[in-house]
Amino acid sequence: MVNSNSKNSKEKPCSFVDDHVDWRYRPCKPGKHGGMHAALAILGFQAFEMMAIAAVGNNLITYVFNEMHFPLSKSANVVTNFVGTVFLLSLLGGFLSDSYLGSYRTMLLFGFIELSGFILLSIQAHLPQMRPPSCNMVTSSSRCEEARGFKEFIFFLAVYLVALGSGCLKPNIISLGADQFRKQDSKKLSTFFNCAYFAFCIGELIALTVLVWVQTHSGMDIGFGVSAAAMAVGLICLLCGTPLYRNKPTSGSIFTPIAQVFVAAITKRKQVCPSSLDLLHGSQSNVVLHHTVSTESHGGSSLLHTDKFRFLDKACIKIQENSLRNESPWRLCTMSQVEQVKILISVVPIFACTIIFNTILAQLQTFSVQQGSSMNTKLTANFQIPPASLQSIPYIMLVFLVPLYETVFVPMARKITGRESGISPLQRVGVGLFIATFSMVSAAIVENKRRTMALKDPKNTLSIFWIAPQFLIFGISEMFTAVGLIEFFYKQSLEGMQSFLTAMTYCSYSFGFYLSSLLVSLVNKVTSRSSRNGWLSNNDLKYDRLDLFYWLLAGLSFVNFFNYLFWSRWYCYNPSLMDSNGVGPKDSRFSRNDDENDVSKEGNNIIIV
Secondary structure, eight states: OEETTSHHHHOOGGGGOOOOBOTTSOBOOTTTSOSHHHHHHHHHHHHHHHHHHHHHHHHHHHHHHHTSOOOHHHHHHHHHHHHHHHHHHHHHHHHHIIIIIOHHHHHHHHHHHHHHHHHHHHHHHHOGGGSOOOOOTTTOSSOOOOOOHHHHHHHHHHHHHHHHHHHHHHHHHHHHHHTTSOTTOHHHHHHHHHHHHHHHHHHHHHIIIIIHHHHHHHOHHHHHHHHHHHHHHHHHHHHHTGGGOOBOOOOSOSHHHHHHHHHHHHHTTTSOOOSSGGGBTTSSGGGHHHHHHHHHHTTSOOOOOOSTTGGGGGGGBOSOGGGGGGSOTTTOOOHHHHHHHHHHHHHHHHHHTTHHHHHHHHHHHTHHHHHHHTSBOBSSSSOBOOGGGGGGHHHHHHHHHHHHIIIIIHHHHHHHHOOTTSSOHHHHHHHHHHHHHHHHHHHHHHHHHHHHHHHHOTTOOOBGGGGHHHHHHHHHHHHHHHHHHHHHHHHTSOTTOHHHHHHHHHHHHHHHHHHHHHHHHHHHHHHTTTSSSOTTOSSOTTTSOHHHHHHHHHHHHHHHHHHHHHHHHHOOOOTTSOOTTSOGGGGSSSSOOGGGGOGGGGOSEEOOO
16 A cells, blocks of 8 residues: 555656667666657658658559559459558557567568568569550550459569558557657657657658659659668668667567456456455555566556456456465456556547548548549649649648647647646547548538539539648648547557557558448448439539538537547546656546546555556
8 A cells, every 4th residue: 555645656766767678688778778869760760651651552543453454443442452451450560569579670570571562563563574465445445454363463462561561560660669758758758749740741741742743754663663762761760770779578468468357357257346455466465476477577567446347357356365376367367457458448439439530531532532633623724733632731731730739839738738748648639530520511511612513514613722621621630639549549558568559540540441431332322212323323523412421421520529528538547657747647538627537536545556
């Protein structure tokens, strides 16, 4: 038992102990390893890797359709499957990193795998014998020969090497960069997450402008080659920082202690949870040795007991008092293990609330581009704006907004809230989800205006710049939501699970794109019952009701925001996951008073599990 009001409770003896290691698995030195100088090498890798993958992903359908001669429907499926696979594989990368390889070694391994995919793509695009014969798809009377057999195999091998490499890299770039700072230093961590998003924006912007232009004017082989070169430069940046990195030691499968909690709780489901925490394993001094081994094996962190999901506490019920050392870990778990599982369950609703947000992103990369194709794209008499390049608009803006957020907004918010990061991660996500609604409102209003003009006079087309606001608004929304979500997951994870929890944020992208496809099919099916055709079934935006679909998404986004408010108020930070100034619990809810989050409300004594 430790008195929360005593001087000892305010001391942070662990703040001077660095349990991370260097690349040779030697203890880190505070002045030599970690910090922003080490993170800069990782940020450079982030920018170059994003530049490489975004250039391929955003223009892959052009290569598949024009060079591999796949049918349009198959080409679209190839691209969506590629994007979905990239984000889903982030779970694999997070698991391998936390359990066996560590973030740095995982990044090296899968970085070279991704580079090999880019090289193979550029070789195939350059050698005619590795592609089907070229043909003029406009004037050719016969159907172009589709890539099959060995040529098709080489293409899919290259594409999925890229997907495997990029997917497994994504969560580890963030986690390795954040590991360069102490988790208790909320200010520096928040700054790093903003810098990581800035590097992401720079990579996307260069990919959507320079690299796509190279692909269009110099050929896909040169374009893929530039992506390979960018990836190689990124790996060089990563390698240059090797002597400076703080690395987390790994300790076996992260799923084993989680499974043990569920198995033990189910086995003891008929037991009654004791009223005193002293009767639960992991809260008494007579089992300190057992607990220390367990926590060192799976993160080395102790968590305070919380009242949520009390049925899981049954995993800690001690039945055989005199044989704790011989008790199977599948029948008796420490309370710290149980609290870790409670955290994982608690973050799932927060994660689910961002899926609608990414469904909106899917529209901006599909229907909004098609919307722009039916508008006036002329900037001057001799220059037209490619509709796909509109996706670069938010990144151009964010290159300026992200530094302003860090240098202007955060200091102002810090004076008001007293928090190092200005506003809490949950608040940041909430602001982003609220703003996202107005992106679809803007899209619906503009589409209604464009459609009305097209029906009255097909020659009178609206300027493509009218759809820029929906991209701009969503860009601001993403700056809050994407960064806030990654920061939230990282800060709520124990040592040894940062990469896996960070990977969950990327899975939200995948689920958002899948939900978009499902929503389009469902809307067409429902609306076709009340009219001859569904809202999106004419393949002609002049007759489709894309504006109504946008209004539907705006409504879903608004409802989702209130759903998020509920779950963010329900969510409670574990009190032991505190910032450096000890105010971690004050960040625990989206809009609660600080007094409600005061740990002292639960009594003067805090039991350290």
